């Protein structure tokens with residue numbers, strides 16, 4: 001590729017940050033010092049486009065922002081056109097192409113935090129630090145919803161540092177990040193629905209997440225051993241018989257996905273673990289990765305063995321520094337003990353895992369947008385067909401599964417498909433993680449067998465605070481739907497929520513009491529989709545803007561014309577958008593109007 | 606020179622609005638319904654299916670599908686004029702028309718009338734992409750207030766044709782826009798002024814400086830222009846040029862998209878070299894006078 005560069009140079013520190021990732025440059029042709037040899041031989045750099053995102057992170061982590069010189073140097077090293085790299089860097093909200101302080105505070109103003117006082121926090125920050133800009137900024141959900149209102153400070157340096165605030169007070173008092181089990185109220189007491197009945201969360205708070213020995217002494221790697229005796233086809237049969245269905249939102253049968261990938265003659269196959277967790281109100285995958293990282297590593301190894309993958313990626317959301325460190329440690333430990341690498345458990349099976357960090361883009365959780373993001377392109381969804389099982393990452397057959405889906409494979413193999421399927425209902429087997437947040441006494445992550453009702457879950461969490469009454473529950477997150485207080489008998493199963501016209505989505509259960517400002521919540525949902533739309537297709541790019549504008553007008557003065565407009569825009573987003581983001585961007589607003597009577601009934605808002 | 610014959614292709618049969626249609630395997634739904642409105646589709650480019658104005662209803666599909674890129678499959682039942690299709694096309698036109706200046710987009714006014722679309726319905730306050738025109742070189746002009754983000758210029762400049770990679774999509778969502786690196790002027794970018802982006806732009810957001818200036822002066826009269834296709838004399842490649850002439854002056858140069866040499870693409874000499882011809886001629890004329 002014959003690229004043209006502008007005359008900008010990186011600083012020494014920028015160069016060092018990039019070289020630390022990529023190694024020193026091979027010649028003057030790829031950004032190194034020019035020598036006589038360079039004049040005699042022309043050499044192009046390796047085309048390693050997929051290292052673009054890690055390289056951008058390397059600079060952003062060290063310096064806090066990405067200068068023209070740094071971007072140019074990355075482009076020389078990786079043979080990427082500067083314009084392309086600019087397009088990629090500007091896609092992600094965690095990157096800045098303008099100078100900014102090394103410490104940036106991200107204050108969550110999303111649904112849960114909004115319902116629990118983020119506005120007050122922002123007001124006091126504004127008083128002290130001025131309007132949001134370079135040193136602090138409003139952020140979509142940080143996945144710390146059980147501790148709302150939450151904030152995350154990221155500090156560039158070598159190494160970079162972070163601090164978590166939650167619940168954040170106006171003074172942003174520093175305190176040690178609580179242990180991960182604090183997010184799991186069930187682990188803190190015993191009795192019905194308590195710690196001893198947990199399956200997926202049973203190790204959280206019980207074992208040291210940094211210790212492979214702890215993991216092994218609690219049945220760790222027994223499932224992989226059984227997997228090797230079953231063989232790939234046998235594993236897939238178990239997963240099919242267990243009735244495992246994807247937990248990432250789309251509820252697709254996992255066994256069928258695996259079977260379809262395993263069958264593809266084209267090689268290599270890739271495994272991608274979707275750990276982008278950005279649906280507002282969701283924090284379940286974070287708890288698993290922080291509390292039981294080896295479980296995910298083992299489950300991925302099993303999935304890879306079943307589907308013929310030698311390489312797996314964990315696409316981790318960029319705002320999860322603690323999960324990143326724990327997973328990095330777990331992968332290294334597993335590798336050191338031969339549980340990852342060229343010969344896993346001495347079985348002649350080669351498999352390894354690489355973590356790729358997202359950089360602040362909800363859309364990158366969409367299964368095909370992940371591929372583009374890993375490949376170093378803008379994180380825009382691809383159009384389907386072809387489906388990932390045929391042409392996914394790097395154009396090869398790819399399995400994409402959510403973190404929670406994957407760790408379910410362990411109990412399936414440990415206890416067998418029929419024992420696993422004995423829990424839950426016919427259409428929804430096993431247990432489910434619910435991210436309970438908002439106006440409840442004990443917010444946090446709950447694990448319940450499928451079939452429990454919304455009422456059971458709310459009771460377990462102690463219901464709404466003393467003296468308040470329930471106003472509504474948002475199921476499934478921003479892409480989900482509201483239900484009323486008289487609908488608490490909805491069974492929390494895939495089929496039960498579907499029949500009730502709502503969805504489990506990613507397991508979000510956001511409780512709103514009579515003090516919540518529903519109109520404000522709707523505006524935040526609309527703002528979220530407008531902000532997070534990738535911008536590729538017209539219905540979503542412009543539709544989400546028009547939806548937000550109409551809601552602002554309705555918030556001032558309900559008018560029938562604007563309700564019609566919302567419905568018509570909602571319909572085109574649902575019918576004609578490329579991906580699930582646009583297709584679901586109107587769901588929650590629609591349900592608030594139709595089920596809760598917001599904007600239409602007197603008691604509205 | 607012999608032209609290799611492609612192997613015979615199997616036919617698939619689909620129905621379009623109840624009528625059976627047979628198409629070679631691999632054809633798109635658009636091939637079966639040519640009068641479908643399209644904006645981001647380009648006959649020389651891989652479909653990006655971004656604008657969604659071409660959507661049709663396919664029985665059994667939860668969402669509508671883009672006719673320009675979805676392949677026809679045996680037995681497919683396609684509706685091109687159902688309530689849902691008309692609604693989506695109308696809304697896409699309204700959403701675009703309310704945010705982008707479509708005044709020079711061929712076909713837009715007719716489709717807006719045909720689908721009874723009302724871009725004004727979102728009110729005076731509706732956000733738009735209005736912005737100053739970028740005039741930073743003598744050859745072509747970038748008026749992104751008219752840009753519908755169809756990605757065609759980026760694809761033409763990148764690996765589909767030109768391999769110059771001078772422009773990209775930057776930003777996200779409603780803020781996404783076509784840009785050089787760091788929004789530098791074209792003269793500082795990798796642009797080689799082949800004008801292949803201008804050739805594929807469906808809206809007039811990219812236009813020859815000559816056309817832009819004449820439109821501004823009110824002297825652009827497309828109906829008076831003649832088009833003559835000839836062979837470029839600058840080098841031996843043999844590209845076909847179509848000269849657009851108004852009042853004896855070449856006002857812009859295109860190339861036939863079905864030409865096997867160019868597929869609509871040219872280099873700076875073929876595309877913009879006419880200015881030399883004319884400047885030379887007027888210089889000579891001045892000398893004679």
Ligand SMILES: Cc1cc2nc3c(=O)[nH]c(=O)nc-3n(C[C@H](O)[C@H](O)[C@H](O)COP(=O)(O)O)c2cc1C
Pocket residue numbers: 245246247248249250251252254274275276277278279362363364365366367368400401402403405406579580581
């Ligand atoms: C806009 C959008 C965002 C998504 N975000 C996530 C996510 O953060 N995590 C996730 O697991 N799935 C997410 N999904 C769903 C994935 O596309 C995909 O269905 C899922 O990862 C498949 O895994 P599963 O079958 O194990 O659920 C998202 C989908 C859309 C449309």
Ligand code: SF4
Pocket residue numbers: 363380381532533534535536537538540541577578579580581582583
């Ligand atoms: S629906 Fe939205 S997020 Fe999805 S491709 Fe279209 S613009 Fe991008």
Ligand code: SF4
Pocket residue numbers: 758761762767769770771772795796797798799800801802803
């Ligand atoms: S004129 Fe050619 S090189 Fe310049 S931006 Fe357009 S397509 Fe790219």
Ligand code: SF4
Pocket residue numbers: 751752753754755756757758759783802805806807808809810811
């Ligand atoms: S400038 Fe033209 S070709 Fe490029 S995206 Fe905009 S409308 Fe499409």
Ligand code: FES
Pocket residue numbers: 108109110111112113114140141142143144145148149150280281282
């Ligand atoms: S952390 Fe604020 S909504 Fe999730």
Ligand code: FES
Pocket residue numbers: 642643644645646653654655656657658659660671672673674
């Ligand atoms: S022409 Fe088909 S999506 Fe644009």
